[in-house]
Amino acid sequence: AQSVAQPEDQVNVAEGNPLTVKCTYSVSGNPYLFWYVQYPNRGLQFLLKYITGDNLVKGSYGFEAEFNKSQTSFHLKKPSALVSDSALYFCAVSHNQGGKLIFGQGTELSVKP
Amino acid sequence: NAGVTQTPKFQVLKTGQSMTLQCAQDMNHNSMYWYRQDPGMGLRLIYYSASEGTTDKGEVPNGYNVSRLNKREFSLRLESAAPSQTSVYFCASAPTPRGSYEQYFGPGTRLTVT
Numbered sequence: 537a538q539s540v541a542q543p544e545d546q547v548n549v550a551e552g553n554p555l556t557v558k559c560t561y562s563v564s565g566n567p568y569l570f571w572y573v574q575y576p577n578r579g580l581q582f583l584l585k586y587i588t589g590d591n592l593v594k595g596s597y598g599f600e601a602e603f604n605k606s607q608t609s610f611h612l613k614k615p616s617a618l619v620s621d622s623a624l625y626f627c628a629v630s631h632n633q634g635g636k637l638i639f640g641q642g643t644e645l646s647v648k649p
Numbered sequence: 650n651a652g653v654t655q656t657p658k659f660q661v662l663k664t665g666q667s668m669t670l671q672c673a674q675d676m677n678h679n680s681m682y683w684y685r686q687d688p689g690m691g692l693r694l695i696y697y698s699a700s701e702g703t704t705d706k707g708e709v710p711n712g713y714n715v716s717r718l719n720k721r722e723f724s725l726r727l728e729s730a731a732p733s734q735t736s737v738y739f740c741a742s743a744p745t746p747r748g749s750y751e752q753y754f755g756p757g758t759r760l761t762v763t
Contacts, residue, residue, distance in 0.1 A: 626692070
């Protein structure tokens with residue numbers, strides 16, 4: 537069975553510092569991996585995805601993620617955090633049958649000035 | 650383009666009441682999905698429709714039914730609401746059921762069952 541784990545419920549970062557939000561996955565076959573962001577009282581917004589190819593994927597708002605097959609990880613990163621990056625972040629893996637998404641439990645990112 | 654729209658935004662039900670959550674997309678997408686979001690559990694798939702005319706169960710289908718009314722609309726029905734169905738419900742759509750496509754989410758419906 538496919539699964540996704542986000543080991544940190546909350547990540548606290550000072551503005552201007554680099555940030556990392558961790559994600560590990562368990563899938564059979566080649567994974568399709570996604571990051572979504574949710575701002576308070578809003579729906580989820582797509583940030584980036586890994587399908588195949590380059591292990592470093594760049595996405596919206598300066599975010600990037602590194603796919604590591606040997607460690608089965610897909611960590612989200614940003615070189616310099618902004619206060620406006622504060623939100624709930626979800627990692628997800630997709631099932632090719634029907635495109636169903638399996639989500640991690642979410643990580644609350646808090647960026648302080 | 651409005652994207653994915655959901656109605657209502659908020660709803661309070663008493664145990665045993667029924668209601669239908671509406672979802673529509675204007676992106677000509679083939680696939681549509683219903684998820685529920687509970688604290689600390691991420692989003693879990695309730696039902697999905699890979700294409701018009703088909704529906705399938707997701708991870709947590711008990712207590713729910715769905716209708717793919719046409720290509721644009723996908724509704725979720727609670728026949729007899731229970732407090733365990735208190736949650737935030739999100740509808741999403743994607744161009745195809747292939748897993749490589751990202752999904753587009755609606756703003757959500759916050760449902761409380763008392």
